[in-house]
Amino acid sequence: MAEVNQNPASLAQRRPLSPHLQIYRPMLTMMMSITHRITGAALYVGTLLLAWYLIAAAGDAKSFAAAQSFFGSWFGRIILFGYTLALFIHLLGGVRHAIWDSGRGFDAKSREFLAQATLIGGVALTVVVWIFAYIAR
Amino acid sequence: MANESSSLRTPMGRVRHLGSAKSGTHHAWMMRVTSMALIPLTILFVCILISLVGADPVSARATLGSTGVAVVMLLFILAGVYHMQLGMQTIIEDYIHGHNAKTWAILLNLAFSAVIGLACVYAVLKLSFV
DSSP: GGGGGOHHHHHHHSSSOOOOGGGGGOOOHHHHHHHHHHHHHHHHHHHHHHHHHHHHHHHHHHHHHHHHHHSSSSSHHHHHHHHHHHHHHHHHHHHHHHHHHOOOOOOOOHHHHHHHHHHHHHHHHHHHHHHHHHHHO | OOTTOOOOOHHHHTTTTOOOOOOOHHHHHHHHHHHHEEEEEEEEHHHHHHHHHHHOOHHHHHHHHSSHHHHHHHHHHHHHHHHHHHHHHHHHHHHOOOOOHHHHHHHHHHHHHHHHHHHHHHHHHHHHHH
């Protein structure tokens, strides 16, 4: 190919560049893509909470009381609220990926809608669950 | 070799006998399978947790040990741990490029997932049978 015979200077000018995250203007679709990975990683760490709770429940009365009082404290509730939020945003993000896997929702309008639905739906489901939790209490 | 010019394998890959293991899509496929399973399981898991809010220790243990709840919890734990192991491996492969560091991170991820999974399963089974 003729392209190969370019001189080095012009090749360096013309070489393909791969701009990374900080180059792009933040957009909702991109932020929700990153959020999917961050919430996934957060839920990974969050399994420690589930393991602690279940092991404490299977253990003696003292260990279960300690776990229950932690999750009932204001700090524990903030952690659990964050866990719930991460869970629902990641869940809806997964549904979004399933829709894409089916070959639908790739146009600009659908992408924007799915990103908004993931965020708003995730927050809404979290609030609904916590309202139910307080009623159940 | 007769088809050297048409082969997509690199000379180094050929020397190391690196070839298709016929399992290239397994990771991506199991990610989807577990994610589908986790949609209903997560909803049921959250419902179980809501029912445990404010419960006294005795009734909380009885709920966790009842058959239906325990089966849902076990399915959620198994699908969830498999799913998170796959997801974290993707994150590791994306961001850790050194061969040794990457291999160790993948092994630690497997170990963490196995320990969390087995600990949760053991606890649920103990609550079911004690």
